[in-house]
Amino acid sequence: xxxxxxxxxxxxxxxxxxxxxxxxxxxxxxxxxxxxxxxxxxxxxxxxxxxxxxxxxxxxxxxxxxxxxxxxxxxxxxxxxxxxxxxxxxxxxxxxxxxxxxxxxxxxxxxxxxxxxxxxxxxxxxxxxxxxxxxxxxxxxxxxxxxxxxxxxxxxxxxxxxxxxxxxxxxxxxxxxxxxxxxxxxxxxxxxxxxxxxxxxxxxxxxxxxxxxxxxxxxxxxxxxxxxxxxxxxxxxxxxxxxxxxxxxxxxxxxxxxxxxxx
Ligand code: NDP
Numbered sequence: 001x002x003x004x005x006x007x008x009x010x011x012x013x014x015x016x017x018x019x020x021x022x023x024x025x026x027x028x029x030x031x032x033x034x035x036x037x038x039x040x041x042x043x044x045x046x047x048x049x050x051x052x053x054x055x056x057x058x059x060x061x062x063x064x065x066x067x068x069x070x071x072x073x074x075x076x077x078x079x080x081x082x083x084x085x086x087x088x089x090x091x092x093x094x095x096x097x098x099x100x101x102x103x104x105x106x107x108x109x110x111x112x113x114x115x116x117x118x119x120x121x122x123x124x125x126x127x128x129x130x131x132x133x134x135x136x137x138x139x140x141x142x143x144x145x146x147x148x149x150x151x152x153x154x155x156x157x158x159x160x161x162x163x164x165x166x167x168x169x170x171x172x173x174x175x176x177x178x179x180x181x182x183x184x185x186x187x188x189x190x191x192x193x194x195x196x197x198x199x200x201x202x203x204x205x206x207x208x209x210x211x212x213x214x215x216x217x218x219x220x221x222x223x224x225x226x227x228x229x230x231x232x233x234x235x236x237x238x239x240x241x242x243x244x245x246x247x248x249x250x251x252x253x254x255x256x257x258x259x260x261x262x263x
Contacts (some may be wrong), residue, residue, distance in 0.1 A: 002031040008059035043064025055243040063123030070095035100131035102235030110261035120177035121148040180212030
């Protein structure tokens with residue numbers, strides 16, 4: 001029996017166990033997926049091995065610590081320094097990032113997006129912004145702490161703190177902050193956010209399973225918006241493929257993971 005887990009703080013809200021266990025159960029794959037509440041990201045590697053895990057997903061706020069914990073990082077994760085999926089390959093931790101592909105899948109329904117404002121500058125923002133820039137999208141970043149913006153400036157994004165923000169028109173505004181996850185906070189001061197939403201065509205939140213204060217405000221302005229559920233599903237399918245190492249068919253993973261959202 002293989003054991004997989006999601007590491008995070010908070011982690012109780014995570015739907016990942018439901019999604020991955022749905023795949024394992026229906027396809028008779030001998031594995032189980034659980035939650036691990038990890039407060040200290042530097043303990044990720046020792047915790048992973050102490051639980052004899054075959055693989056893991058990493059959520060807020062440990063994705064950058066996960067990059068550091070890996071013995072080898074592959075693909076897009078290597079470029080962005082942010083890992084959300086770890087696979088145990090013969091005792092070595094191999095890191096991947098499936099968040100950016102998951103998000104690009106989720107926003108397909110909005111059509112062609114040419115410029116985006118990203119709220120937040122954490123691990124998820126790094127992965128998304130790097131992918132947006134690769135796709136030729138113009139990216140602005142707004143974060144509470146200005147000292148987290150260096151990475152984004154280097155990528156070529158326009159970067160702002162709350163004090164020096166210069167408003168433009170956006171096709172899409174994305175909340176990648178964890179504001180709204182376990183509290184009723186907005187990702188930036190309400191006056192600022194109202195102006196942003198008044199100048200945005202679409203809004204998306206990475207947080208899923210609840211209507212966050214960010215989404216409530218977007219909805220009150222009749223802006224087409226969505227939460228992070230489709231992103232979660234798409235990144236989960238990709239992560240599951242990596243964890244089972246081609247032992248299951250992608251169509252089957254997709255089918256049973258999608259079904260877990262109907263529960
Ligand atoms: P990080 O901890 O790496 O980054 C958090 C960011 O949120 C930082 O920019 C931080 O700002 C900002 N922030 C936190 N609290 C507040 C607040 N009260 N007001 C304003 N800004 C705040 O987290 P991640 O990037 O890993 O995750 C971010 C969110 O995205 C989480 O809610 C997570 O659940 C969600 N997520 C969803 C996914 C999905 O599949 N749907 C996939 C990945 C993430 P500062 O720099 O000032 O501290």
